[in-house]
Amino acid sequence: MVQHTATSVVTIERYIIEQERLHPEATGELSGILYDVALAAKMIASKVRRAGLADILGSADAENVQGEIQQKLDVFANETLIRAMDHGGRLCAMASEEEPGIIQIPDNFRCGKYVLLFDPLDGSSNIDVNVPVGTIFSVMRKITRGTRGEMEDMLQPGRRQVAAGYIIYGSSTMLVYTTGQGAHGFTLDPSIGEFLLSHPDIRIPAVGRYLSVNDSYEQFWEEPVKALMRRYRGLDGERKPLNVRYVGSLVADIHRNLLGGGVFAYPANQKSPKGKLRLLYEANPLSFIVEQAGGAATNGTNRILDIYPTDLHQRTPLYIGGVDEVEQATAMLGGALSNVGA
Numbered sequence: 001m002v003q004h005t006a007t008s009v010v011t012i013e014r015y016i017i018e019q020e021r022l023h024p025e026a027t028g029e030l031s032g033i034l035y036d037v038a039l040a041a042k043m044i045a046s047k048v049r050r051a052g053l054a055d056i057l058g059s060a061d062a063e064n065v066q067g068e069i070q071q072k073l074d075v076f077a078n079e080t081l082i083r084a085m086d087h088g089g090r091l092c093a094m095a096s097e098e099e100p101g102i103i104q105i106p107d108n109f110r111c112g113k114y115v116l117l118f119d120p121l122d123g124s125s126n127i128d129v130n131v132p133v134g135t136i137f138s139v140m141r142k143i144t145r146g147t148r149g150e151m152e153d154m155l156q157p158g159r160r161q162v163a164a165g166y167i168i169y170g171s172s173t174m175l176v177y178t179t180g181q182g183a184h185g186f187t188l189d190p191s192i193g194e195f196l197l198s199h200p201d202i203r204i205p206a207v208g209r210y211l212s213v214n215d216s217y218e219q220f221w222e223e224p225v226k227a228l229m230r231r232y233r234g235l236d237g238e239r240k241p242l243n244v245r246y247v248g249s250l251v252a253d254i255h256r257n258l259l260g261g262g263v264f265a266y267p268a269n270q271k272s273p274k275g276k277l278r279l280l281y282e283a284n285p286l287s288f289i290v291e292q293a294g295g296a297a298t299n300g301t302n303r304i305l306d307i308y309p310t311d312l313h314q315r316t317p318l319y320i321g322g323v324d325e326v327e328q329a330t331a332m333l334g335g336a337l338s339n340v341g342a
């Protein structure tokens with residue numbers, strides 16, 4: 001593959017094509033999906049950047065399937081992704097955090113051989129206070145017969161993903177994706193409306209710097225989880241203490257740890273015995289990316305990407321980041337979480 005540095009002006013479209021050329025059997029459908037996601041990301045970014053002006057702040061006065069109050073930007077991002085993706089002829093169905101069931105392709109559009117799952121706006125509670133939010137997506141091949149997508153096409157283990165990515169609407173807008181050949185980061189240049197290669201072949205630092213966890217739930221954690229967090233903080237003398245950084249937007253926390261090194265933990269707890277984060281469109285895509293960057297991800301007992309889903313919106317405990325930190329989680333939680341989250 002052509003080696004690029006961050007200084008050469010490489011658009012995401014050019015990079016996707018060069019990656020596609022590594023696969024002689026590629027039909028270009030997956031490339032088309034990635035282009036369309038990048039377009040939707042630019043449209044969402046443009047709204048996020050003006051959130052305070054475009055009557056896009058605040059609640060949409062509606063509840064989603066998760067029982068969470070939808071923010072106007074949740075609804076806008078969801079509709080933008082569906083409209084950008086439903087007519088390209090590459091998907092046979094979609095699934096969204098904001099929709100109860102699978103989203104069929106309209107009858108007047110052709111169906112393709114992939115499914116797309118997404119969290120259209122991650123970190124919704126942070127929108128009104130101008131803290132970074134994100135979008136997360138996952139692509140898998142259709143495995144059922146017939147032209148239309150079915151639930152079975154969605155309920156595949158994360159190791160079957162053919163592509164995954166996220167967009168972070170932060171101090172700059174970045175798109176990070178993988179198709180299984182490493183993880184690559186692109187920064188949106190708003191002056192030309194292009195995502196340009198800025199972080200070729202991202203590698204998570206082997207020495208962790210950060211611990212991201214919401215320890216207001218400490219009273220609800222099981223003892224091994226409490227011991228693990230003491231370990232991460234260096235309180236048991238077994239390791240150098242990690243610096244605690246927690247934004248409360250999964251994409252922002254993961255992105256910082258991916259580039260800076262460290263671990264993100266959202267343990268199961270007595271209030272959320274399966275954890276809070278959703279397997280199919282949060283944990284799986286982010287785990288694919290982090291593994292491609294040399295990291296790891298577990299629910300405490302199993303590799304995230306090996307979990308066989310049974311429900312579209314199922315939740316999972318999540319420990320994701322540098323191999324050392326994730327291995328410490330598996331070592332200390334091996335038996336503790338066998339009764340939740342698997």
Ligand code: AHG
Pocket residue numbers: 068097119121122123124125214248249250251276
């Ligand atoms: P979403 O906005 O898509 O529902 O995701 C919110 C998630 C995730 O972004 C973040 O890591 C987590 O909620 C924060 O949860 P707590 O506020 O319980 O820490």
Ligand code: MN
Pocket residue numbers: 119121122123250282
């Ligand atoms: Mn989310």
Ligand code: MN
Pocket residue numbers: 074097119120121122123124
């Ligand atoms: Mn969301």
